[in-house]
Amino acid sequence: MRAAHINPFIMATIEVFDTMVQCPLTRGKPSMKKGNLPEHDITGIIGYTGLAEGCVVISISLPLALHATSMMLGKEVNGIDHDVIDAVGELANMIAGQAKKHLEALKLRVTLPTVVSGRSHHIGYPEGVTAMCIPFDGELGSMSVEFALVEVGTVVV
Template structure:
């Protein structure tokens, strides 16, 4: 998977968090993730189909997602509960939508399913396809999160 496929996810993530939660984030160097164990405490997963089939997962450290959702709601969130999990699903949905919009400009059309959310220390992330998992780490002032993009084949 080349950088042109990864960059739309970076741009989309920054845009969604800045617009909806007034939080700036800094992307790190993408890498290939081997293990299925999530590096965060809560994860949103969404299936995509079209130019390629696969999944996008976004996994947040607890402090990071609590700050993001607190800003989105204008109310202090103190634990990962169903409200925070719901927000992770919606964030996943928005990031997927924005990234797919940018990918469309590159001639790659994707449709997305409805996201699901998994939480808990050391949970696993199941991608629907067995392609390489490209991970993009992000940092915020309140901790980090990681985006995993797993597509069944390289998109031309």
């Protein structure tokens, strides 16, 4: 894990929420993820392969997830349904994709998203893998971005 990896995820998240959700976010203090409770209600997971392996996990509060879905699909939603799952998957995909652009030297490829919902679900990482967690707040709710990247090849910066 390098400190230089944090900014690309901050930029990516703010860019995606500004443009796709029209909800400006302010970021809190990044910290190492402790425990495995997700920060919020619904979680989107994208894996990375390339010169680093890992994942980005976005966790979104229900009100913000519903607002994001409404903005992205142009229709009102009132609870977690397939539209919300798709929207959270697509947000994870866009954030992972934007961060990848800012981390060009790692030659990352992203997987399809999986989305996890359900009360008190827990997300665990392999032993020895440190995930960073960056909290964000917006007018319509909170979200967080966690990422773990383990370099597996020679990175030419």
